[in-house]
Amino acid sequence: MVRVVLAEDAVLLRAGLVELLERAGHEVVAAVGEAETLRQAVERERPGIVVTDVRMPPGFRDEGLRAALALRAAHPGLPILVLSQYVASAYATRLVLESPPGGGLGYLLKDRVGEVAEFLEALRRVGAGETVIDPEVVRVLLGHRAATHPLGRLTPREREVLARMAEGGTNQSIAKILGVTEAAVVKHASNIFMKLDLDPAEGNRRVLAVLAHLRAHEGDR
Structure with missing residues (x-):
């Protein structure tokens, strides 16, 4: 069981992820819809892993990614799994290259969430300190x-x-x-x-x- 802080602005997807994670035996200690609220939740809950979308309010650009990088700087070794709707290799490389060493990192397309076993395995690997990059992003690179x-x-x-x-x-x-x-x-x-x-x-x-x-x-x- 892993304590998870989840950040996803789409309400239905956020609810679906919470249900998926809890059915898998994890504890979602916070589920938020904004990057700033994500930072606050991590400071408050000190989770075992963070799962966040790239694009978050208010600008819907890379707020979630920037929040993830800030959290890794503040909490070295904190495992972070980033979800993206698009094959944006620049986001993936920025995540792994700008993060301090130590701790798992992951970058997955949101479509991968539909492959439940694959998504949960990626979550496990990131939580265990591994780096996981979506195969589609690798193919683009x-x-x-x-x-x-x-x-x-x-x-x-x-x-x-x-x-x-x-x-x-x-x-x-x-x-x-x-x-x-x-x-x-x-x-x-x-x-x-x-x-x-x-x-x-x-x-x-x-x-x-x-x-x-x-x-x-x-x-x-």
């Missing part, structure tokens, strides 16, 4: 023109491994999905970092290096 982008140096299998890495997959989970050994995944990851000139010392936070690289080359699309 990987959709650069190979001919003019360093991704063109990668083999098809390395690109597949890279996509799983950017989603926050571990060596073990990637190996299981692809039907290969963990040693093979480690070898592919090593080749990826070498070809993309990234530091392999990132360890479990390698997804940040991957997203930083992809974001830096987003203009090449």
Whole structure:
């Protein structure tokens, strides 16, 4: 059971998320509809995880994302799962690159909530300190023109491994999905970092290096 603070301005979706989370055994200690109220709820309740929409009142731009970043700065290690209606890779990379290290981070499309088991698994992983990025966002980030982008140096299998890495997959989970050994995944990851000139010392936070690289080359699309 995890204590959750939820921020979503759409009343029906907020109610649906509360019911979904409580049915899964979690305790929703606050469900709010504004970014400022979100900050107040976190200060008051000190939850185990925050789930928030990107676009919140009053401007309906990135108020929820900015609130999430402010909360991570004030409470290092606080797990945060951000929900978005749109495939906005800039929001995802901003979340993971501007957040202080430590604690889980997630960026999911709202459509993913309909896949209840998948959504709850993402919540669990973020709560456990992992980074989870929606596969659709990863596909957009990987959709650069190979001919003019360093991704063109990668083999098809390395690109597949890279996509799983950017989603926050571990060596073990990637190996299981692809039907290969963990040693093979480690070898592919090593080749990826070498070809993309990234530091392999990132360890479990390698997804940040991957997203930083992809974001830096987003203009090449």
